[in-house]
Amino acid sequence: MQNNPMIFGYARVSTDGQSVDVQEKQLRAAGAEKVFKETASGAKTDRARLRRALAEIGAGDILMVTRLDRLARSTRDLLNTLAQIAEKGAGFRSLGDVWADTTTPHGRLMLTVLGGLAEFERELIRARTGEGRERAKARGVHMGRSSKLTPHQKKEALKRRDAGEPTREIARMFNVSHSTISRLSL
Known part of the structure; x- marks a missing residue:
């Protein structure tokens, strides 16, 4: 100080x-x-x-x-x-x-009012974004990243993993991380 x-x-x-x-x-x-x-x-x-x-x-x-x-x-x-x-x-x-x-005091009041308006605006944006996501999901729009593997590749990787092949080897073959293979499910 x-x-x-x-x-x-x-x-x-x-x-x-x-x-x-x-x-x-x-x-x-x-x-x-x-x-x-x-x-x-x-x-x-x-x-x-x-x-x-x-x-x-x-x-x-x-x-x-x-x-x-x-x-x-x-x-x-x-x-x-x-x-x-x-x-x-x-x-x-x-x-x-x-x-x-x-x-x-006047300046603090003005900045407090601005802060309240900014917070209100953030809440409106958050609500509109959430509503938009829900509408998109209802229309069947996939959210998030695209899958790195095609459905056929997923099926093949699951078959190999279930047969006991190490996930790192499977991942190397499909050029993805081993965690991508570990997370695969039907």
Whole structure:
């Protein structure tokens, strides 16, 4: 734990041709004492400099970005990152999105509402996906990976296995793993 709360900045650009300099200047002008700079796609969930920033912040610290899209690509990604920040007892502030400031009651309220909406959306998607899978199964659609063996190959492999031939030898013959042969059933 740190004694004096610190303001950290996180600046990110998507491609090597872009520069984080403008973001860094804005963050420093807003009070960031240390800025973590990164060139990585926002779609990439494992960003090394962001991970380092999240590891370094502590209770009372603030992580600041110039805009929310510099921190996260999706609502879920944003909320997961904000949860990590909150677990450390730190705050979050976006310079371009004044409502996204967990250091104020209004900002916490807005992010809580967004979190509730995102959770509601995830539940709707989960329900629709489940319903779609059930309809597809009812129509006889096979779910999951295709079988590596044809029905004739399965029959032949079962006959050999039941005759006592080692599963590894059978698997080698059909170019599959021995566990595929072990799991075979009628």
